Amino acid sequence: xxxxxxxxxxxxxxxxxxxxxxxxxxxxxxxxxxxxxxxxxxxxxxxxxxxxxxxxxxxxxxxxxxxxxxxxxxxxxxxxxxxxxxxxxxxxxxxxxxxxxxxxxxxxxxxxxxxxxxxxxxxxxxxxxxxxxxxxxxxxxxxxxxxxxxxxxxxxxxxxxxxxxxxxxxxxxxxxxxxxxxxxxxxxxxxxxxxxxxxxxxxxxxxxxxxxxxxxxxxxxxxxxxxxxxxxxxxxxxxxxxxxxxxxxxxxxxxxxxxxxxxxxxxxxxxxxxxxxxxxxxxxxxxxxxxxxxxxxxxxxxxxxxxxxxxxxxxxxxxxxxxxxxxxxxxxxxxxxxxxxxxxxxxxxxxxxxxxxxxxxxxxxxxxxxxxxxxxxxxxxxxxxxxxxxxxxxxxxxxxxxxxxxxxxxxxxxxxxxxxxxxxxxxxxxxxxxxxxxxxxxxxxxxxxxxxxxxxxxxxxxxxxxxxxxxxxxxxxxxxxxxxxxxxxxxxxxxxxxxxxxxxxxxxxxxxxxxxxxxxxxxxxxxxxxxxxxxxxxxxxxxxxxxxxxxxxxxxxxxxxxxxxxxxxxxxxxxxxxxxxxxxxxxxxxxxxxxx
Ligand code: ZN
Ligand code: ZN
Numbered sequence: 001x002x003x004x005x006x007x008x009x010x011x012x013x014x015x016x017x018x019x020x021x022x023x024x025x026x027x028x029x030x031x032x033x034x035x036x037x038x039x040x041x042x043x044x045x046x047x048x049x050x051x052x053x054x055x056x057x058x059x060x061x062x063x064x065x066x067x068x069x070x071x072x073x074x075x076x077x078x079x080x081x082x083x084x085x086x087x088x089x090x091x092x093x094x095x096x097x098x099x100x101x102x103x104x105x106x107x108x109x110x111x112x113x114x115x116x117x118x119x120x121x122x123x124x125x126x127x128x129x130x131x132x133x134x135x136x137x138x139x140x141x142x143x144x145x146x147x148x149x150x151x152x153x154x155x156x157x158x159x160x161x162x163x164x165x166x167x168x169x170x171x172x173x174x175x176x177x178x179x180x181x182x183x184x185x186x187x188x189x190x191x192x193x194x195x196x197x198x199x200x201x202x203x204x205x206x207x208x209x210x211x212x213x214x215x216x217x218x219x220x221x222x223x224x225x226x227x228x229x230x231x232x233x234x235x236x237x238x239x240x241x242x243x244x245x246x247x248x249x250x251x252x253x254x255x256x257x258x259x260x261x262x263x264x265x266x267x268x269x270x271x272x273x274x275x276x277x278x279x280x281x282x283x284x285x286x287x288x289x290x291x292x293x294x295x296x297x298x299x300x301x302x303x304x305x306x307x308x309x310x311x312x313x314x315x316x317x318x319x320x321x322x323x324x325x326x327x328x329x330x331x332x333x334x335x336x337x338x339x340x341x342x343x344x345x346x347x348x349x350x351x352x353x354x355x356x357x358x359x360x361x362x363x364x365x366x367x368x369x370x371x372x373x374x375x376x377x378x379x380x381x382x383x384x385x386x387x388x389x390x391x392x393x394x395x396x397x398x399x400x401x402x403x404x405x406x407x408x409x410x411x412x413x414x415x416x417x418x419x420x421x422x423x424x425x426x427x428x429x430x431x432x433x434x435x436x437x438x439x440x441x442x443x444x445x446x447x448x449x450x451x452x453x454x455x456x457x458x459x460x461x462x463x464x465x466x467x468x469x470x471x472x473x474x475x476x477x478x479x480x481x482x483x484x485x486x487x488x489x490x491x492x493x494x495x496x497x498x499x500x501x502x503x504x505x506x507x508x509x510x511x512x513x514x515x516x517x518x519x520x521x522x523x524x525x526x527x528x529x530x531x532x533x534x535x536x537x538x539x540x541x542x543x544x545x546x547x548x549x550x551x552x553x554x555x556x557x558x559x560x561x562x563x564x565x566x567x568x569x570x571x572x573x574x575x576x577x578x579x580x581x582x583x584x585x586x587x588x589x590x591x592x593x594x595x596x
Contacts, residue, residue, distance in 0.1 A: 037093060037102050041439060044086060044109060051075075051082055054138040059442050060380035065142060066159035068135060070166045071174065076120050083113040104570065104577045105439040112443050115260035123253055128178045128245040130186035130236055131528070133171035135164060136193035136229070143200055144363065147381060151208040157201065158218045165228040172235055180244045181527045183236050190233040197226040249530045251496040257531045262447045263574035264538050268531075271538050272492040278485045278537070279511065282478050283307065289475045290314045308510060315479055315513050318472055322409040325393040325401045332372070332390055333359045335414055339422040339460075346463045349423050349564040355386060355430050357421055362389040372408075374420050376429040379441030386426050403515055411469075411476035418460050424453035428568060435571030444572030446532065451539015451575065452568075454484055458540075459560075479513050484536035486512040487522075491533040494526050542575035543567070550582055 049056035053064035069075050090110050095103055119125065125132050142157050201222045205215050249257065258268035266274075287307040294303050294310070297317050304310045323331040336359065340351060362373075372391065377384030393401045408416060418424055428449060432441060457477060466473030486508060493499035493507075501523055508519035526533065546567075551558045570578045 033097075034099050034102050037098055037106075040089065040093075041105060041109075044089075045438060045442070047082060047086075051079055054135075057138050057141055058378075060147065060378035062147060062156075065153075065156040068160045068163040068167060070163055070170045071126065071133060072170050076126070080117055080120055083116040086113045087117075100581050101435075101437055101570075104573045104581070105437055107577055108439055108443040108445075108573070111260060111263060118256055118260060122256065126174055127176050129182045130171070130175055130178050131182050131189060133168070133232075134186070134189060134193075135167060136190070136196060140193070140196050143196060143204060150204060151210050154201070154204060154208060154210065154218070158221060161197075161221045161225045164225040168228050168232040171232065177241060177243050177245050178239075179247045180241065181247045183239060183241065183244070185528045187233045187236040190229050190236075194226050194229045194233075197222045197229065247527045248498065249495040254492075254496050254530065258534065261531050262534055262538050263445055263576065264447065264542060265576045265579075266538070266542075268492060268496075268534065271488060271534060271541065274541055275485050275488040275492075275537050278541075279482065279489065282482055282485065283311070283511070286311045286475060286478045289471050289478075293471055293475065311475075312513055314475060318411060318476060319406040319409045321411070322405040323413065325396070325405065328393055328405070328408075329359065329361065329390045331413060332388065332417060335417040336388075336421060339414075339417060342460070342465060343423050347561050348459065348463065349427060349561060349568070351422070351427065352430055357386050357388055357426050359388045359390060362391045372416060372420055374425045374429070376426070377433065379433065379438050382433045386429070388421055388426070400517075403517060407515065407518065409476070411473055412480055414465075414473070415457055415477055415480050418457050418465075419453045423460070423564075424456045425449065427456075428452045428572070431565075431568035432572045435569065437571060440571030440573055445539075445574040447535040447539035447542070448575050448578070449539070449572050450535045451541075451543050454481070454536050454540040455543045457481070458544075459564075482512040483514070484540065487533040488537040490522065490526055491530060495530045539575060542579075546575060546579045546582065549579075553583065 049061050049064060053067040053069065056062070056064050087110060090106060090113075093106065095106050098106060139157060139160070142153050142160070147153075202219060205218060210218070255268050258264070258271075262268075262271075264271065287310060290307075290311045290313075291303070293314055297314065304313060336357060343349060343351060373389045375387040375389060377386065393404065396404070420426065432444065432449075435441070457480070461470075461474060461477055464470070490499070490504055490507060494504060504523050504526070505516075505519045508514045508522055509516060514522070547563055550563055566582060567578060570581060
């Protein structure tokens with residue numbers, strides 16, 4: 001007991017000055033206890049939020065909402081020191097003595113701290129990525145999320161604005177030969193988001209009874225802030241940049257970033273190779289289905305001899321079945337009860353009726369990001385609603401709307417709803433919020449989350465989803481799935497193998513059957529991001545491999561629903577650690593450890 005208390009005191013202290021590793025009171029004995037680990041986790045998170053107020057706000061921890069740190073060398077040094085201290089503190093625990101859940105937390109915390117060190121000291125995006133400096137999304141969050149009374153949120157908003165001019169002055173000082181693509185992206189994002197300070201903040205103030213004199217001060221500061229944001233955008237646009245860094249990350253940084261972000265057992269190169277094979281397999285299967293379906297849609301008309309052309313023709317024909325622009329949201333709303341009923345009738349996974357899903361028009365401040373997305377309650381706000389945000393097509397040209405609706409046609413619209421909602425993201429994140437660990441929610445693994453959504457699409461199809469149009473549904477799913485597969489091929493090829501724009505567009509349009517506009521949008525995305533596009537296919541691959549191994553292990557006792565629920569019960573943990581837990585037998589009968 002005393003030892004635990006000492007340990008705790010040391011940890012609190014260590015956040016301030018660092019704790020000597022070989023201090024007399026801190027032997028290996030102290031790490032053997034899950035209770036001590038839990039105490040440590042709490043102080044770890046508290047320390048993390050204190051150094052990262054914006055991150056804290058975004059996960060629903062609002063103690064530091066009023067703070068904005070100037071992104072200078074000092075704060076980066078503090079962050080690196082924090083990471084080193086935590087890696088050291090973690091090393092005091094004997095991981096094998098911890099519970100299964102805490103072992104996963106341990107891995108996640110260690111990975112996160114190593115990633116922070118790596119990104120600040122090796123990747124150094126703070127030198128070359130102007131879009132890494134952006135205060136707007138946190139301010140938008142404070143303004144738009146109803147977690148506290150409006151006047152309280154606005155006062156925090158006001159306090160937090162204090163440092164905005166200093167923040168952007170420092171950003172200008174830190175940037176050296178930034179990536180040109182990221183420079184224009186940052187300028188665009190800042191000009192696009194400045195309305196929060198110029199208009200939305202003032203509109204919200206009117207709804208409060210904050211005294212007029214105080215409101216005046218608040219509005220003045222919002223003006224100064226907006227000016228600073230516009231000045232940053234102008235500075236970026238005027239920047240003389242003769243030797244910009246390439247937007248391609250490069251092989252070494254890429255492998256490291258993949259290791260920390262994706263947390264796969266495989267390397268990026270291995271996943272790339274697997275995706276290339278997967279693409280070949282999908283093309284073979286798609287050609288088979290297309291040959292079978294041809295007479296149904298084209299009668300006796302001659303089939304194209306080129307199989308990619310044949311597939312493209314069928315996809316094109318099937319895409320013509322789609323909703324009207326005004327009915328897009330209601331078409332999505334209608335899917336939800338159907339999917340719920342299907343999941344229940346096939347007994348795929350237990351759904352929690354106490355956490356309803358609300359389909360809503362995409363809120364203005366999110367507009368333009370994606371056609372459809374999920375907003376789920378954060379780890380500190382588990383009782384919040386889950387929203388399925390649907391972008392409105394109002395004001396679109398008829399060509400643009402048509403192209404979009406063909407992309408989200410009657411087939412793929414159903415797949416979209418599986419992916420985003422049931423049993424995809426919405427279901428997974430409800431399970432995730434039930435996992436009794438903040439660490440797993442806060443450091444949620446994107447590859448596991450996206451992988452589950454992709455996996456759930458195929459699982460629905462394998463269980464007969466699609467009714468009497470199953471071949472059509474399967475063909476359209478393969479097309480949809482090719483997007484995930486080609487995301488990986490594209491990202492890796494562009495960032496490590498110098499793939500050129502025209503080859504990228506050819507890959508996406510000819511081999512993944514995408515519209516020109518979609519392919520161009522993807523090129524833009526791959527030139528301002530890296531590794532994130534790998535998460536879909538990597539997570540999917542790992543879950544499928546795990547399920548195969550699990551099936552083999554359980555033999556007759558294997559049940560799909562049991563696999564799904566067990567898999568989801570660990571929270572948004574990297575698949576490799578879920579695998580470690582699921583493949584270790586712990587039956588009461590004592591059948592021992594089957595290993596692997
Ligand atoms: Zn049409
Ligand atoms: Zn997704």
